[in-house]
Amino acid sequence: MANIIQAxxxxxxxxxxPALTDVNLTIEQGEIVGVVGTNGAGKSTLLKSILGLTSATGELTVCGLNPRQQQAKLMEKVSFIADTATLPKWITPAQLFEYSQKVHPNFDIKLAEQFLAKTNIKPDMRVKHMSKGMVTQLHLAIVIAINSELLVLDEPTLGLDVIRRKSFYNSLLEDYFDDNNTIVITTHQIEEVEHILTRVVFIDNGQVLLDVQMQDFAEQFVQLTTHAxxxxxxxxxxxxxxxxxLEGIAHIFDLKNSDTTLEQIQQFGQTKTPSLADIFVALIEGKTQSSTTQQEVTYA
Incomplete structure (x- = not known):
């Protein structure tokens, strides 16, 4: 597979x-990668660097191009939905599609119209009369209609109810994604994208804490619930x-980076694969636990 992003x-x-510190990341064609971090963790800066909206030192190529030096050409290969994306209140989908067809060489107006026909949005409906969910669907209609190599989504379902969020990601898989596309998603709602990701990257304080393929996730992490x-x-x-x-004490283990085996853990209670949210909390708050333990030893 070709490298779509190489940092x-x-x-x-x-x-x-510091916003980014020694970030190394390679994303291949056909991956759906979730970039997860708290506010201020560096994920938005990373996305801006990928899109050529800000400069960072180091080496970075996206779709074979330098994002800062070749941004106009890059935008022909990349689609982007931001959490702050807005549209003119007066515009209608029909007008928006016509405009997009004129300014973007890879926009297929028929695909956009086919997607819109599956929603409650009418072609002559003005944006000012649409709900937030409808506006998000309209953005998705434009993205789906662009033959792009890379789709970047920055908190794309922020503010939507659970039904609209689920519908958005289902449409993304059914109408857009195939082995020729690559998707990078940032979100705080980890549980809702966990089932569609092929890979997850955790960022904290501008550094990559974890980069793991979802197919390897269950083999690396295990949660034990045991008695105190x-x-x-x-x-x-x-x-x-x-x-x-409620059941007692929960312990999370990283089997890849320790000498502990699953058999050793299982003798103390029930085990299961933790969720992405569990691991994110463990890695972020686990540093605090380690720091506290070290202080207790130092000052004892």
Whole structure:
């Protein structure tokens, strides 16, 4: 597969504050990659770098092009929906499609009209009379109609209800995605995209915390639920995160980066594959737990 995005040693600062620190990332054709991070973690800066909207030091190619030096050419190969995307209140879908056909060489107006026909949006309906869900569907109609190599979605369903969010991602898979497309999604609603991702990247403080293929996720991470009486023995197996749950104590383990085996863990209770949200919390808050433990040892 061809490399759609290749980043090496990306660094970006805003004044004295680091936004990206030594980011290395390769995304291949046909992947659906979720980029997950808290507010200010660096994911938006990474997307802006990919789109050529900001500069970062290091090496970066997107669709074989330099985003900053060849942005106009890059935009012929990339589609983008931002969380702050807006449309003129007076415009109708018919007018928007006609305009898009004139300005974008890869826009197929028939595909846009076919998608719109499956919604409740009428071609002569003005944007000012549409709900937020309708506007999001209209954006998706435009994206689906563009023959692009890369689709970048920055919190695309922010503010939508659960039904509209589910519909959006279903349409994305059914009407847009195939082995020739690549999708990069940033979102806070990890649970809603978990089932469509082929890969996930966690970012915190401008650094990549985790980059894992979803097919390998279940083999790398395991969650153990056990009784509090087993706490001291389980801690010897080096869990990356521990918290209380209704059933007792939950411990999360990273089997790839430790000498602990699944068999050792299973003797203490029930195990299961944690969710992406569980692992994200474990990696972010686990650093705090480790720091607290070190301070307790230092000052004891």
């Amino acid at each position: 090496r040693n990306l660094h970006k600062r805003y004044g004295k504050a 009486s087993n706490q001291s023995q389980v801690e010897l197996l080096s869990p990356i995160y521990t918290n209380k749950v």
